[in-house]
Amino acid sequence: MLSVDIKNQTPIPLDVQFNCAPGQLLALVGPSGAGKTSVLRAIAGLLHCRQGQIICNKAIWQDSVAGINLSPQQRRVGMVFQDYALFPHLSVADNLRLALPASTKNDPARIDELLQQVNLHGLAARYPGQLSGGQQQRVALARALAREPQVLLLDEPFSAVDKVTRRKLYLELHSLRRQLTMPIVLVTHDLDEAAMLADEMCVIHQGSSLQQGPVDAVLHRPATLAVARQVDARNLFSGKLSQQQDNLYLQWHGQQLTIANANQINTGETVHWIISPSKVLLHQRRRPSHGEQENPLSGVISDMITLRGITTVLLDIVDADNAILQMDVPEHVVSRNTLKIGETIGVSLLSEAIHLMPDNRDAGI
Amino acid sequence: MDWQALQLSLLLAALTSAILLPLGLLLARGLAHQQFTGKYLIEALIVLPLVLPPTVLGYFLLTAMDQNALMGQWFYQLTGSQLAFSFNGLLLASLIYSLPFAVQPMLRALEQIPYGLREAAWCSGLSRWKTFLKIELPLAWPGIVTGLVLSFCHTLGEFGVVLMIGGNIAGETRTLSIAIYDSVLAFDYAAAQQMSIILLLIALVTVTLVYRFNRRLMQF
Numbered sequence: 001m002l003s004v005d006i007k008n009q010t011p012i013p014l015d016v017q018f019n020c021a022p023g024q025l026l027a028l029v030g031p032s033g034a035g036k037t038s039v040l041r042a043i044a045g046l047l048h049c050r051q052g053q054i055i056c057n058k059a060i061w062q063d064s065v066a067g068i069n070l071s072p073q074q075r076r077v078g079m080v081f082q083d084y085a086l087f088p089h090l091s092v093a094d095n096l097r098l099a100l101p102a103s104t105k106n107d108p109a110r111i112d113e114l115l116q117q118v119n120l121h122g123l124a125a126r127y128p129g130q131l132s133g134g135q136q137q138r139v140a141l142a143r144a145l146a147r148e149p150q151v152l153l154l155d156e157p158f159s160a161v162d163k164v165t166r167r168k169l170y171l172e173l174h175s176l177r178r179q180l181t182m183p184i185v186l187v188t189h190d191l192d193e194a195a196m197l198a199d200e201m202c203v204i205h206q207g208s209s210l211q212q213g214p215v216d217a218v219l220h221r222p223a224t225l226a227v228a229r230q231v232d233a234r235n236l237f238s239g240k241l242s243q244q245q246d247n248l249y250l251q252w253h254g255q256q257l258t259i260a261n262a263n264q265i266n267t268g269e270t271v272h273w274i275i276s277p278s279k280v281l282l283h284q285r286r287r288p289s290h291g292e293q294e295n296p297l298s299g300v301i302s303d304m305i306t307l308r309g310i311t312t313v314l315l316d317i318v319d320a321d322n323a324i325l326q327m328d329v330p331e332h333v334v335s336r337n338t339l340k341i342g343e344t345i346g347v348s349l350l351s352e353a354i355h356l357m358p359d360n361r362d363a364g365i
Numbered sequence: 366m367d368w369q370a371l372q373l374s375l376l377l378a379a380l381t382s383a384i385l386l387p388l389g390l391l392l393a394r395g396l397a398h399q400q401f402t403g404k405y406l407i408e409a410l411i412v413l414p415l416v417l418p419p420t421v422l423g424y425f426l427l428t429a430m431d432q433n434a435l436m437g438q439w440f441y442q443l444t445g446s447q448l449a450f451s452f453n454g455l456l457l458a459s460l461i462y463s464l465p466f467a468v469q470p471m472l473r474a475l476e477q478i479p480y481g482l483r484e485a486a487w488c489s490g491l492s493r494w495k496t497f498l499k500i501e502l503p504l505a506w507p508g509i510v511t512g513l514v515l516s517f518c519h520t521l522g523e524f525g526v527v528l529m530i531g532g533n534i535a536g537e538t539r540t541l542s543i544a545i546y547d548s549v550l551a552f553d554y555a556a557a558q559q560m561s562i563i564l565l566l567i568a569l570v571t572v573t574l575v576y577r578f579n580r581r582l583m584q585f
Contacts, residue, residue, distance in 0.1 A: 044484075044488055045487075046484050046487070046488070071487070072484070072487040072488050073487055073490050073491070073492060076490075077488055078488075079485070079488040081481055081484070081485055083479075083481060085479070085481040085482050085484070085485035086485075087482060087485070087486075087500055088504070089503045089504055098486070098489055098491065098499065099489035099490060101490070143485075143489065144488075146489075147488075147489060147490055
């Protein structure tokens with residue numbers, strides 16, 4: 001288990017807490033300059049934080065109170081740098097050999113094994129300059145693993161390769177992960193990448209960790225407005241919470257939406273709410289859909305964009321002061337229902353899918 | 366042709382380069398990728414002999430080497446011989462005079478190594494010393510060789526400082542460049558030409574070799 005709790009003022013303000021279990025892949029997400037890489041450097045011992053504690057497998061790597069601060073050499077981390085930082089004057093095999101622990105330093109079988117692990121067999125004698133970007137990334141990963149690290153740190157490892165290679169490397173990392181037993185921390189600004197590879201996600205903004213949790217929870221149930229903005233929540237609105245008898249309602253532009261969970265927010269308060277575009281239910285033309293009765297709305301299709309088989313439909317909800325609602329539907333549903341721009345269609349907002357957040361604009365952003 | 370002067374010049378240049386290799390590396394390593402107060406002053410002091418007239422440098426060294434001055438006195442107590450007008454004094458002056466030629470290329474070469482490589486080495490478990498030996502030294506090698514050769518050639522050809530503090534003692538402080546000057550003063554142009562051609566050839570060959578060597582080393 002890796003647990004991190006660090007605070008720093010200079011050179012970059014940090015206030016970050018998170019945990020990462022063995023075998024788990026935690027993605028640190030946030031915009032460029034949020035301090036993600038600094039967090040990774042702090043874990044590796046390359047950046048000294050004034051205050052805080054970094055504990056890995058019960059070993060204290062840093063503890064400002066006890067005055068403990070281990071050097072990078074003492075920490076046994078495997079780090080993949082953004083630009084890979086391969087040693088240009090050494091062959092692939094020598095790059096790996098340098099990082100091998102003394103017990104396996106002169107064991108060529110271990111180097112073969114590592115290269116096998118990252119699908120690079122046969123390239124041991126090459127030099128980094130003779131490798132493609134994707135191959136360099138694999139060498140960097142193999143070198144990080146060569147040290148038999150207690151934590152694997154990946155700093156934007158996919159940012160320097162083209163899109164096709166990136167997809168291939170995603171799949172490779174995904175299958176490699178099953179063989180790894182240490183905590184893995186991935187820094188990325190790409191939410192899709194995090195969603196695809198990570199078990200958990202920790203949102204970092206302006207040097208502070210805002211929320212940690214399973215990927216789905218952070219993406220679809222952000223704790224605050226700030227997190228919702230950071231994870232690019234698409235249907236983000238505000239409304240007012242009300243209660244009639246035992247039922248909770250959300251007042252939104254003159255519409256009254258039933259909701260399932262008030263998320264510990266008091267009635268009468270202004271709230272922010274989101275609904276995932278994939279959870280907006282389309283009323284089918286020919287037959288009634290299950291759940292049609294829940295929060296029905298009608299809107300005019302103002303635009304449609306299709307990407308990789310998923311069509312995002314922009315709906316102008318006329319009765320709700322022309323608010324724009326986004327809905328993701330499979331492409332075949334669009335053609336089967338002959339959806340066209342300018343047409344009026346019916347949708348339902350499932351009450352279970354509506355997620356409320358308190359109005360604490362002052363906190364966070 | 367003064368063979369003794371050639372021998373003395375070569376010995377002086379070789380010793381100077383040999384001492385400047387560790388000294389220059391130490392200084393370059395201490396300055397590369399480091400920020401501290403007074404860094405500019407140290408850099409300026411290293412480069413100073415480049416811009417100072419050799420006579421000025423020679424004058425200050427000569428006064429410092431006087432037996433009544435601190436350095437001269439100290440050296441005399443230590444060895445029983447004086448620094449001024451001796452080979453040792455010449456060696457000391459050459460070290461200072463050729464220091465920028467050794468340090469500058471080494472410093473530039475070390476600074477060109479991305480800082481991330483050092484960090485990657487530390488994260489791979491290499492100590493700072495091993496990082497220097499296995500990563501920085503091989504990558505900075507062309508700059509180190511350049512520094513070494515330049516300081517060798519520069520010492521071989523120095524004149525002003527040698528004249529100021531060494532004088533013209535055969536077998537002790539008369540270098541080849543002094544011998545050339547002597548020959549010209551004595552209207553012995555044949556000898557001057559011979560010795561000048563030797564210095565020219567040595568300089569040409571070494572500098573050409575450095576360029577060739579560097580280009581080959583720069584390719585990874």
